Amino acid sequence: MLNRRKFLQYTAFTSAMLSVKNSAAAALLPTKSTLVANLPVVISTWDFGIAANQAAWKILSIGGRALDAVEQGVWVPEADVKNQTVGYGGLPDRDGRVTLDACIMDEFGNCGSVAALEHIMHPISVARKVMENTPHVMLAGDGALQFALENGFKKINLLTPEAEKAWKEWLVTAKYSPVMNIENKSYGKAAPQRLPGNQYNHDTIGMLALDAKGNLSGACTTSGMAYKLHGRIGDSPIIGAGLFVDNEIGGATSTGVGEEVIRNVGSFLVVELMRQGYPPEEACKEAVMRIIKKKPQTAKEIQVGFLALNKKGEYGAYAIQKGFSFAVCNQQKQDILIPGKSYY
Structure with a gap:
């Protein structure tokens, strides 16, 4: 049995330990000011990400789920007939x-x-159906189309007159053979010069969102590299390459030449670097530098960029070439386009 003195000493010690424990736990929680400043937030690649973010923000601003926000957000470029790199x-x-x-x-x-x-029209929504209604992660080709039609999606002709005209002009000089980095070159009389990283050469929209509850989701969608071999798959539909989300740490997405992203499991790498303590921009930079280190000559001719968002609502990006940009929307920065930092 405890005497009175020992009982008081024990009570004081226990109270002190509980105080330390509670203080440590409190330090791990986001402060009210952090939540107000950073949540919710949505970021996406390229200038058309501004319109996509606006659609996502309509959901996030009323307390909606990040998953719904990213799906609705990327619907915008998927349905944009003027966008020749997505949908x-x-x-x-x-x-x-x-x-x-x-x-x-x-x-x-x-x-x-x-x-x-x-x-x-909207492959991102078919991807969500695969996630929610099947035991699988990926469906491809005719099987993906069959699944989409069975789930009520409408079959349409995706080849617009403008895209068909550009393709026919390309055929005149292409000798029916895909050329490395053809998307960097002018392929028709009416087509603008396709410089690495400009609005005609990025292939993808990647979007990441952190909702008011502190939960993350991401989406990535593309029509892929222009004039690719039929059946070519880039990084965009590959979890860990074109997109990766870990709700404890953050999310990342990529854009550019997907083959190099796949070879480095790029988006997963960025998230794991953030797990090690890298800020989002530094994590993106390290992933880019690994590509450059492995293939220094190839890196001079291609574009790859990464975009990341961590659990605190902090974001950042880095690319190989100049010209990469990303759009941000949160309570402080509505519809902001930010130039991403780059190696070259």
Whole structure:
């Protein structure tokens, strides 16, 4: 049995330990000012990300789920007939067929993907159906189309007159053979010069969102590299390459030449670097530097960029070439376009 003196000493010691424990736990929680400043937030690649972010913000600003926000956000470029790198209106493969790739990932680690999908306006929504309604992660080609039609999606012609005209002009001099970095060059009389990293050469929209509850989700969707070999798949539908989300740490997405992103499992790498304590921009930079280190000569001719968002609402980006940009929308920065830092 404790005497009175020992009882008081024990009580004081226990109270002190509880105080230390509670203080440590409190230090791990976001402060009220942090939440007000940074949550919710949505970021996405390229200048058309501004319009995409606006659609996502309508959901986030009323307390909606990040998953719903990223899906609705990337619907905007997927349906934009003037956007020749994402969805409807996208430039075809060398056979004149528009094939789409997309993936989506939620706060629980659930993910879905479609690859080489034809005739469907919104591949991101088919990817979500794969995630929620099947035991699989990825469906491809005719199987993905069959699944989409069975789930009520409408079949349409994705090849617009403008994209078809550009493809036919390309055929005149292409000798029906894909050329490395053809997207960097002018491929038709009416086509603008495609410089690395400009609005005609990026292929992808990647979007990351952190909702008011502190949960992350991401989406990535594309029509892929112009005039690719039929059946070519880039990084965009591949979880860990084009997109990765870990709700404990953050999320990352990529844009540019997907083959190099796949070889480095780029988005997963960025998230793991953030787990080690790297800020988002520094994590993106390190992933870029690994590509440059492995293939220094190739890196001079291609564009790859990464975009990241951590659990605190901090974001950052880095690319190989100049010209990469990303859009930000939160309570302080509505519809802001930020030039990403680059190596060259």
